[in-house]
Amino acid sequence: MVDNKKIKLPQHLQLDSVSPATRLLEKRRAMYEVQKAFEDQKEEFQKKEERFKMREAELREKDILIQDHLIKFSTFLQQHEMRRKKDMELAQQERERIKEKEEDIERGKIALESLTAKADKIERKVKAMKKFEMFLERVKENNPDEFQELHDILSRYQTLKASNERLQENQRKFTEEVDMLNKQIAIYTKDMNTEKMTLNNKIATKQQRLEKIEDQKGRLMAESEENTSKKMKKTTEHGQILMTIDNLYQKCIKRRDMIISMKEIMEREPPKNFDDMQLSGENALAQLGIIKQCLENFIRLKRALDEKPNIKEEKQRKRENNEIV
Template sequence: MGPAAKDDVEHTMVLEHVNPTTRLLEKRRLMRETEETLDARKAEYKLKEQGFKRREEALKRKDLELQESLVRFSKFLQENDAKRTAAERKAAEEIKLRLQKEMEIRELTRMQENLRNDLDDAKDEVGRNLRYERYLTTVLEAPDGSYGEIQDLLNRHKTLRVTNEDLRARDAALNADADATRARLHAYTKRMTDERLNLNNDIAKLKKRLEAATLEVERARKASAADQQSSRNRTLEHGRAVAAAENLFQRCRQRSNATTWVTWGRW
């Protein structure tokens, strides 16, 4: 028990031994002290509550500031991501454009090289054609004078070349037709071979079915012959039994008539 509790107990024990007026005044004094203590605690609580509210408002302001900072930081990150994405896209486009230009440069270089080769080939062709020109000039200067101009020779050569191309085309067409005919013949032969194999297979199956049917007919014939023999045997036995019964019946009848005659004779 604490000191304050002991004092209250002792004070209560003292009040029990005083008169009621003193006791009432003492209780009123205690009530005032209690109320003053309660008011002081209320004021202290109010001060603490105000302090808590101030701390709460400060925390709210800090929270708002933190949220604003987070929003600004998020916006900053988004802007950075957008800038980074745009930079990466631009870099990719530049790389693609560079690769495209490099490919175009390589293609142009190749075309330039091909043109140079074509130019060299054309120069070589011109050099070779000069010999033909000299030859044609020599032919034109021949004593027989079959051709008056170089153009006549060229026209004749052109006609012969066209005729040769026509003959080559006809030969290619005939070869194509021959290849197509051989392909059709091969397909027909293969189809006939397959049909012959299928027919042989069908014939073999039909032979097996015929053999099986023949065996089945032979078994049925044997079974029918056995049934007929058994039927004949049963008919014979039945006839014998009927004949024996008829004979027995006749004998019994004869005996019956004889007995009846003797009896009537006695009467």
């Protein structure tokens, strides 16, 4: 490998006395040396690269072989695992079948024991009912006209049993119907009592309302009578006042000289009776106006009359004193 440091020239070429052409030649020589070293190094690199490529190809072939071996080994392992799983599944299935068979055997044993017990029970029952068969045989022998075979006795028993069951069922239905009717009667009685109590409460409420209405009616009638009495009293007082005003008015109109104007009352139509309070009141006001005129004129006249005696006395006094009248 060429050193990158500056190439040292010989001592005789480093002198300042060396010509430029010589220095140029020396530099070219150094450049050629560097170029040659570079070419040598490049050639060496190419050789190494070829060796590396060959090595890489060998490694690639080995890698491909290894991968092929790995694939084959993996396939072998997968097949082995599949066979192992399949064998395990078969073993599990076989164990389950064995377990099922054992359970079937146990169930068979239990069923056998049950059937054996049932057979023993039936055998005991047959032995126990043997005496009934003997009894039925004696009944048949004692009643040959009614029962020819044991089947006839059993048929009669079944008929009587069915009749008894029907009678019991009818009795049960009748009992249920009676109970239902009793419940309905109880409910109806309860409803009637409730309705009766409700009606009694309503009657009591209505009676209380009636009593309140009667009391209110009595109060209203008393108030009405009182109002009627007050109204009659007021009407009587009003009539008396109107009659008094009318009497005064009649006395006043006899002295027409005391009345200044009767135009207002002459234009008004006099009421026919005192029932029309408004018209009677207006007429009374008009009459009071006339009465007022009479009273005012009467007062003025009285004052004038009261002043005349004083004038006579003054004249008499002057005559007595010989004064000019």
